[in-house]
Amino acid sequence: MTTTTDLLSAQGLQVTFPGRHGAEPARAVDGVDLDIRPGEIVALVGESGCGKTTLARSLLGLVPPTSGQITFGGRPLDYGSRALKAYRKRVQLVLQDPSGSLNPRHTVYDAVAEGLRIHRYGGDERAAVTDALSRAGLRPPERFFLRYPHELSGGQRQRVVIAGALVLEPELIVADEPVASLDASVRGEILALLLRLRDELGLSALVVTHDLGLAWNIADRVAVMYLGRIVETGDVEQILTAPRHPYTQALLSVLPEAEGDPVVLTGEPPDPSKVPSGCRFHVRCQVLASGEAERAGVADACRTKDLPVLAGGGETQVACHWANATVAARA
Template identity: 80%
Template structure:
């Protein structure tokens, strides 16, 4: 892995109030025809400071996209609260419209995000028109395209999505978010659909936007390698909860949770044998007792948890919800026992 971004601006480090925060957030969905409800997000505390990039990491089905939608106001929490700039998020249409002027979404598939019948100019100007912008629309669109790395911007005004490369389409999507001058963007797998040669360019763009505009970002990804290259802090999700969090250096160079260790083990640059997780993937309708990961845990399966004296707790004793503090935290009986023994 290459060097991570320097100069973390996390809440704990800066001492400032978070820009975006989630407090004990839960999102459940009713089951079909009497089946159990799905606890997609089941108690999450998460803060993002001004100018900070946080990576939300986990495999498919862990709840990270539902959490992102709740933070965007696209999904109303069952319980808990989302706050922005110190104020609780309201869910009437006027308040949400104002909120989405300050927080924008960047999706993973630029082809699906862009209307094939709309020119680049129309795609980027759409947000301005929705929000009733009364200034110089052409200048604003040109500025957004230029910031997204499409220069000279006028050369792209009349092009259609099919005339652009994948990287250029993603830059158009980013320009569509930037045109409203947001304070925070939520990027859901922002480079997953791009060729490897283009991914670095888009990540470098996101970092430059943070430097130039003070932009905050939540980057939703299954790729810990991406997190290493872009994030200040990492939150690892499993089955609706954050199971490990801390600075990118703390989590990715010294992972404490067996799930994080398994995710890291399959990276090309990882040392040792990759950990192959057995058992069923996360199912939010069937949350097991004890540690949510215990049925797939390589530490429990190997007998190491038994030797440490925590195997029974792993299977039966539920772990507390991690706080939103910027310090390194882990929800794992085995990791806690190890820390206690070494302390």
């Protein structure tokens, strides 16, 4: 289903925002390599404030990187207005809250047709809107043309948002918490829809979420992000059944189906303008706090030695002194 040629690739991506009142700049994205192949669904997972939404916005061309490069289809992203407009036809955003992303004064037809009008579509607009609504699971589509968002259920509104993205026939969808605002009974339907679109259209997707359970149900590959960097990445089954990074282990421990006691992380993620030395997770790390890192002989490295940026490909990788030392000891 996937190929080895990357559709979207980020290399050494950094996004820095100026600090207020002379404070240090905030490193929202602080060195990220990430590849997405055709027909692949990648889940970008992490707590609120870890930088995943900023990374997604940068990949969409909405936030220019401070340094690094984004390529799409093998070509560097051009930030000229005409080039960005053409790029955003091929890469579409699906937002978390369909109520907030739909104009309450626009009918479903106008909401879906808006992208076609912005890009001056020269074909049959009605046929394109009909096809997009049908693919999004709103059938018969004509029944929804003259409805307004307030007349739809939450799941139907999210399907309209997805139809608005599909109408431009994109190659990649960036979905930011696509089911977070929906009832549990509807979430499975929307996830099944995304999987069906991948299978039928070869569509790629980057799904931004804080929910590892969602990643398990939809993703081929997962990238776990913490304080501006990807700290563990690889095949979804490998990462979620045998997580190596303490942060990934903590996120998984609070899932309802997890075995054992949940890991309660102390404090909030550090300020991105004051990234700790060494491993950026060490100030909250349960492995360091328990003395396991000391017994493995890496406690000082955890506190002082920075870790390299993980490669963006599909291989399983972890940015953790303790995890790497444990593997080395078993070899």
